[in-house]
Amino acid sequence: xxxxxxxxxxxxxxxxxxxxxxxxxxxxxxxxxxxxxxxxxxxxxxxxxxxxxxxxxxxxxxxxxxxxxxxxxxxxxxxxxxxxxxxxxxxxxxxxxxxxxxxxxxxxxxxxxxxxxxxxxxxxxxxxxxxxxxxxxxxxxxxxxxxxxxxxxxxxxxxxxxxxxxxxxxxxxxxxxxxxxxxxxxxxxxxxxxxxxxxxxxxxxxxxxxxxxxxxxxxxxxxxxxxxxxxxxxxxxxxxxxxxxxxxxxxxxxxxxxxxxxxxxxxxxxxxxxxxxxxxxxxxxxxxxxxxxxxxxxxxxxxxxxxxxxxxxxxxxxxxxxxxxxxxxxxxxxxxxxxxxxxxxxxxxxxxxxxxxxxxxxxxxxxxxxxxxxxxxxxxxxxxxxxxxxxxxxxxxxxxxxxxxxxxxxxxxxxxxxxxxxxxxxxxxxxxxxxxxxxxxxxxxxxxxxxxxxxxxxxxxxxxxxxxxxx
Numbered sequence: 001x002x003x004x005x006x007x008x009x010x011x012x013x014x015x016x017x018x019x020x021x022x023x024x025x026x027x028x029x030x031x032x033x034x035x036x037x038x039x040x041x042x043x044x045x046x047x048x049x050x051x052x053x054x055x056x057x058x059x060x061x062x063x064x065x066x067x068x069x070x071x072x073x074x075x076x077x078x079x080x081x082x083x084x085x086x087x088x089x090x091x092x093x094x095x096x097x098x099x100x101x102x103x104x105x106x107x108x109x110x111x112x113x114x115x116x117x118x119x120x121x122x123x124x125x126x127x128x129x130x131x132x133x134x135x136x137x138x139x140x141x142x143x144x145x146x147x148x149x150x151x152x153x154x155x156x157x158x159x160x161x162x163x164x165x166x167x168x169x170x171x172x173x174x175x176x177x178x179x180x181x182x183x184x185x186x187x188x189x190x191x192x193x194x195x196x197x198x199x200x201x202x203x204x205x206x207x208x209x210x211x212x213x214x215x216x217x218x219x220x221x222x223x224x225x226x227x228x229x230x231x232x233x234x235x236x237x238x239x240x241x242x243x244x245x246x247x248x249x250x251x252x253x254x255x256x257x258x259x260x261x262x263x264x265x266x267x268x269x270x271x272x273x274x275x276x277x278x279x280x281x282x283x284x285x286x287x288x289x290x291x292x293x294x295x296x297x298x299x300x301x302x303x304x305x306x307x308x309x310x311x312x313x314x315x316x317x318x319x320x321x322x323x324x325x326x327x328x329x330x331x332x333x334x335x336x337x338x339x340x341x342x343x344x345x346x347x348x349x350x351x352x353x354x355x356x357x358x359x360x361x362x363x364x365x366x367x368x369x370x371x372x373x374x375x376x377x378x379x380x381x382x383x384x385x386x387x388x389x390x391x392x393x394x395x396x397x398x399x400x401x402x403x404x405x406x407x408x409x410x411x412x413x414x415x416x417x418x419x420x421x422x423x424x425x426x427x428x429x430x431x432x433x434x435x436x437x438x439x440x441x442x443x444x445x446x447x448x449x450x451x452x453x454x455x456x457x458x459x460x461x462x463x464x465x466x467x468x469x470x471x
Contacts, residue, residue, distance in 0.1 A: 013117040020124055024131070024387075025095050027396035028141060028438070032091035034409035035439050037079050038449050040145040041087070042463035045079040066235025069187030070148030077144060091141050091439075094150055101157035102127045108161030109354075113294045114287075122287060128383060129280055130346055132390050133273045139336035142439040146336045152188035153343045159185065160347070167301055175217050179224045186228045190324050191333070191340040193229045198317040200225040206309050233324075242328040251330035258330075262322035265332050270318065273342060277349050279382045282375050284350060288357030289368035303358040310355045314348040335441075392438075399436035408434040412449060419464050426467045 037045070048056050053075060060071045078086020102123040110119065131137070139146045159181040166174050182200070186193045204218040242252065251257050291300070321341050325333045333341065360366045372379065387393050399405040411434060419427050432449060440448045447470060450460035461468055 010115060010117055014120060017117055017120040017124055021099060021120070021127075024124070024128060025099060027393070027400050028131075028137070029092050029095055030400050031396055031405045031436065031438050032095070032142070033088050034405040034436070035087045035091055035142050036084065036409060036412040036449065037077070037087050038143060038440065039451050039459050040074075041077055041079060041143070041459070042450075043459035044074045044145055045077040046459075046463045048075050048077060048080045060237060062236050063240050064237045065241065066232040066238045067148055067187060067189055068232060068235070069184050070189060073148045073151060073188070074145045087142075087144055090144060090147070094141060094147070094154070097154055098150075099123075099127060101154045101161075102130075105157040105161040108164040109350075110287075110291055111165065111299060113291055118287075121283075125280060125283055125383070126346065126350065128386075129276050130343060131392055132276055132386055133342050133346070134392055135338045135342070136335035136441065137392050137396070138437065138439050138441045139334075140339045143336070143441065148188040149191075149336050149340050152185055152192040153340060155181065155185050155188070156192060156343075156347075164302055168298060170217055172217075175220060178221060182221070182225050183228050186225060187232055189337065189340060190233070191321050191337055191344070193232055194321050194324070195317055195344050197222075197225045197229045198313065198320060202309075202313040206305065206313075238328070249330045251326075253327060254330070255327075258323055258326040261326045261330075261332075262319055265322050265326075266319045269338065269341065270345065273345055276386070277346070279379055280350075281353055282372065282379050284353040285357055285368055286370050286372050288354045289361065289370045291354070292358055292361045292368075293370065300358065303355055305355060307352065307356040307359050310352050314352055317348070318345060395437040399438045404434045405436040405439060408432065408436050408440070415450075419466060419468075422466070425465075426469060428471045429468045431470045 044056075047059065051059055056075050057068070057071050061068065065071060078084070078090070103119065106119050106123040106126070110122070112119075114122065134140055140150050159178065162174075162181070163178060182196055186196055200218070200222040204215060204222040207218060208215050318341070321344070322333065325331060325337070332338075357368055361368060411430070411432060415429055418429065429450070432447065435442055435448060442448050447468075450468060451458065458468075
């Protein structure tokens, strides 16, 4: 009884959620202290050192990628400034910003209608679901070269939160701010690009039809997204990479194969996330019902779209997200790219639950529960068991508690000193004995930290200007 009474205090609930946030990210923050530059980090460092900051941007635009902001991010390698500590500090900073971004998003999504503990609970559940369904924590939080995926999701949370909060006061000044935000996000990766182009285009098109008038501000948003999306996609570097010989397959540029494979892979990956999304929905429905009851006239205009249209846009965008990868290289997106797709799946699913709940309530078709009742224990048990059974959480705690991450860091320091102190051009490097799954993208084909020329790329070899032999 005392425990139940303690939980009835709203301040205690808020304190409990702060502790839950701390427990959620603690192992990921702790292993960050043992992070080290890996694979392509060395290539980008070398390129910046050899070409200079702005020549580097030009080089990658012409030879590898249209991610005009992504290359800005990858060219800020701490190693270019002689810092190994930067690779340990960066994940910690990202993790804390990530938490704040989810809270900011929820506050904008709910227009601050909920109490502090409810907002914290909502944000916590979204963050928990995202980390649970993350196919590559290493590539998302710890690989510096991949940060244009992570920062795109963080930026999207802030952009959407800002958009929701200011939709009723949609001044031209705010349109300009949103356009600038989209320009930055579109230049980070092709997945964020596609979602923003699809969403802004759908909002303009369907709202214009619904209101039977031309919506100039929505048109500007969709036009900016489309123009900069085309700019990024048509960059010469994208074609150069696709034709580079790294992806020698006759299935490239095959429309039927790309469309079919994109659909199948979208269904497959959604089915992987489905259990978590379904359980999350048990919480989202009461949240949506309470938010509907708390609304004032003209509030939550962003939930006014018909659910059939919203769900159609969501499903089409999810399918289209996979298409460029199959079209250009005949392969599914890499794991860090899939992280971005999972992020948009989570946000899109959450949005559509609220859309549907508002529509049902407005039409009077169903009275939705505003409290979970006994289901809260089912949801709580699911998330608790997920925390102890999910690979991402277990590996983070294991890498930390067993000392695997610490030993890996020591191995990499010793390796680096060995290479730097060896005068010969050929160096016999000890194979890694400790491979922390949390902070390394593991592969059986090549050394996960440095990679060898024979089987992959030789980024570390090019950086140190020596040939490695693993013993």
